[in-house]
């Protein structure tokens with residue numbers, strides 16, 4: 549369905565920029581306003597999958613395909629979403645300091661007939677040990693705002709990353725390899 553309009557259900561400028569990098573320009577961009585509160589004892593990766601699906605179903609788009617994603621940081625079973633304030637960002641970074649963690653992104657593509665195709669992608673990272681001064685200086689930049697886990701790998705936080713295994717674009721909010729596969733799978737993207 550190469551001629552089907554594509555709607556990106558997202559308010560994230562990063563997702564639009566990432567898509568542009570692989571030559572995908574949505575016909576429309578509409579934020580999906582959904583409740584991002586985790587369910588009781590919900591695992592980080594299952595939250596990312598559920599929210600991507602909820603976002604893809606939340607927008608009206610007759611005759612169109614809807615692409616949505618959700619990114620969550622997980623430290624073990626703990627979920628780090630978008631920090632509410634600087635204090636929470638500081639807490640998240642303290643938790644990530646010197647530890648391995650995962651970034652999970654759920655991607656959901658709703659087809660015009662309502663069928664849903666999904667991917668769940670996880671990237672493992674390790675941050676160096678961070679001093680209080682480093683954490684405070686980073687939080688001062690404000691870069692943590694609107695970012696899961698309270699950091700932006702596409703910004704200054706890249707200097708804390710000692711190790712990364714898996715998809716880099718996944719950390720920024722949209723795994724491009726897997727997203728292209730989804731779009732190719734329904735014939736929207738060629739070759």
Ligand SMILES: Cc1cn([C@H]2C[C@H](O)[C@@H](COP(=O)(O)OP(=O)(O)OP(=O)(O)O)O2)c(=O)[nH]c1=O
Pocket residue numbers: 557558559560562563579580584617618619620621630651694695696697699700701702719720721
């Ligand atoms: C870990 C990390 C997350 N992020 C961002 C990606 C996502 O935009 C955000 C996680 O929040 P999301 O709820 O996934 O997305 P969003 O609220 O920004 O946009 P929407 O729901 O409308 O699509 O964190 C970075 O930009 N860099 C990073 O290094």
